[in-house]
Amino acid sequence: MAKTAPHFWQAGSTSPLPRLLRPLSALYGLGNRLNQRMTAAQEIGAPVISIGNLVAGGAGKTPTAIAIALRLAALGRHPQIVSRGYGGKLAGPVRVDLTRHTSTDVGDEALLLAAAAPTWIGGNRPAAARAAVAAGADCIIADDAHQTYALARRLSLLVVDGGYGFGNGLQLPAGPLREPIEEGLARCDALVLIGPRSVPLPDFGRRPVFAATLDPNPADAVRLRGRSVLAFAGIGRPEKFFTSLQQLGATVVQTATFPDHAPYSPDTVMRLVETAHKLNAIPVTTAKDQVRLPAKARQMVDVLRVVLNFAEPQRVDDYLRSRLHDGATAGA
Structure with a gap:
């Protein structure tokens, strides 16, 4: 999946896009059946x-x-x-x-x-x-x-x-x-x-x-509880990550989303770190995002891991x- 899940994919959406895109969905379904x-x-x-x-x-x-x-x-x-x-x-x-x-x-x-x-x-x-x-x-x-x-x-x-x-x-x-x-x-x-x-x-x-x-890693939860955080993620549904931070007791002062699986440039990470500093917050991301950060930037960003x-x-x-x-x- 190249980007985060669009809101019109959710149940109850009133967007006209699902109706307009149905012909393409029919072609996608046909291709999948032929492949199978x-x-x-x-x-x-x-x-x-x-x-x-x-x-x-x-x-x-x-x-x-x-x-x-x-x-x-x-x-x-x-x-x-x-x-x-x-x-x-x-x-x-x-x-x-x-x-x-x-x-x-x-x-x-x-x-x-x-x-x-x-x-x-x-x-x-x-x-x-x-x-x-x-x-x-x-x-x-x-x-x-x-x-x-x-x-x-x-x-x-x-x-x-x-x-x-x-x-x-x-x-x-x-x-x-x-x-x-x-x-x-x-x-x-x-x-x-x-x-x-x-x-x-x-x-x-x-x-x-x-x-x-899906539960937060206990050590990560203790470390982040009560902290102000700038949360960023490039995953399918980043709102799940933001909610997890709030539920463990962190204060999410700002969020940023990126395309799923996309790499992070050093400049992008530095902007996030600088923005977090101005907000008196710490930058936090997911384990999946952390491995996509430049190696030298990982020590500047905290991580919330989860376990099933x-x-x-x-x-x-x-x-x-x-x-x-x-x-x-x-x-x-």
Whole structure:
């Protein structure tokens, strides 16, 4: 997603743009269906767990992938993560090396994933997954892979933001959907529902729903509580970040938004730092944005990290264990 999510994507918007853009949405949907029908799913020699969503940006896929990787490792598995490496220049397959790769090389999300588990990037997702298996993975977590039809999977988890849901229910570009809700749900095995249901959501049927929350890193929360901050972010829905700062007790005196995945120049960061100083505030951004800052500028900007916590972690573990053991087919 190139920019932040437009407001007319939200449910209840009175903007005329969704209606005007519907013909383009029909073409987008046709292209997606043709891609799905013409793509054969490839087995890669190990069970694949797909982490995906139905909307463009901001649902919480990356924190979910990290949480699942950590849970699998605690269960004695050897997971490795496969990502497209969006925003990076390397085509892959290549294993992310935190000592030498930057967001320019492998994208911002891959750097966050690699801090939790061995991570590979590649435009050819099956090839990247096979490289991970050759490197010792006994299961693969495919980040943002619900619409990656070339990769066969054992389990498909759909991430849903309980406070946003599926927006206005329309496909790109009239709305945030990558595909129709019913088609996307038909291919998922279970859902991760992040946050309380504050918008109407469809019936998920008998699929398991695992409730979760995105919580601030405790040390970051303590450090930022009571502080005046200039908050800036270049993510799918930056307002979520601003709200998180307010909820932990920081005073947000000014905000700034940037395109999702866009790099920050030294001049841009210096302007933010100088503006914050004039406001007697500190500049704060997200972990995803922090890895896109120039290396020398990172020490001038604070960060609020988040972690995904499951409401019933044992239930999640039991489900993962059973699905990886029984060899069930995703979407069954």
